[in-house]
Amino acid sequence: MANPSSVTAKLNQSQPYALGLFRIVVGLLFACHGAASLFGVLGGANGGGTVDAGTWPGWYAAVIQLVGGGLVMLGVGTRSAAFVSSGSMAYAYFKVHQPEGLFPLENSGEASAFFCWAFLLLVFTGPGALSLDKVFPGGGERRTTAKERESTPVAA
Numbered sequence: 122m123a124n125p126s127s128v129t130a131k132l133n134q135s136q137p138y139a140l141g142l143f144r145i146v147v148g149l150l151f152a153c154h155g156a157a158s159l160f161g162v163l164g165g166a167n168g169g170g171t172v173d174a175g176t177w178p179g180w181y182a183a184v185i186q187l188v189g190g191g192l193v194m195l196g197v198g199t200r201s202a203a204f205v206s207s208g209s210m211a212y213a214y215f216k217v218h219q220p221e222g223l224f225p226l227e228n229s230g231e232a233s234a235f236f237c238w239a240f241l242l243l244v245f246t247g248p249g250a251l252s253l254d255k256v257f258p259g260g261g262e263r264r265t266t267a268k269e270r271e272s273t274p275v276a277a
Contacts, residue, residue: 140249141196147239148194151206154232155187178212185209193243196252200244207240 158166158179166172172179189206192198210233218230225231248254 137250140246141251142249143239144196144199144243144248145194145251147236147243148190148192150190151186151236151240152190152194155183155185155190158183159187178216182209182213189240193240193248196248196254199248199252199254203240203243207237207244210234210237210240 153163157163158172161169161171166179166183172183174180185206186209189202189209192202193206214225214230214233214237218225218228218233221228221230225234
């Protein structure tokens with residue numbers, strides 16, 4: 122049987138990669154919502170079609186979804202893109218879904234609530250591994266040393 126402290130150490134070493142994969146999947150899914158609304162792909166907006174350009178709030182939300190999701194997926198300006206994306210989903214939840222019922226299961230707001238909290242998590246954690254910010258010198262996130270990463274795991 123593996124030593125529990127060695128398992129914890131291995132999991133802590135893997136955190137940046139798990140976080141990076143989480144970021145990529147969340148960003149991709151969010152960008153797909155924007156692409157569906159703007160271009161009518163993947164089933165389109167509201168069961169087919171697109172949102173009219175410039176309409177409030179649908180068109181602006183779709184642009185935030187496409188651009189914000191793409192930036193988060195690539196790991197470019199992750200914290201800023203995640204902050205704006207989280208805010209847009211909070212707005213969507215409280216303005217569109219919450220008036221229909223208190224809980225997300227009652228008001229069809231599960232996706233908005235999930236995306237809001239997932240992006241808020243990325244605001245605080247940063248992009249993790251596999252981000253383009255880490256490829257370019259001086260890009261976005263401050264680089265951390267191996268000692269800093271070991272001493273400050275994402276999870277408590």
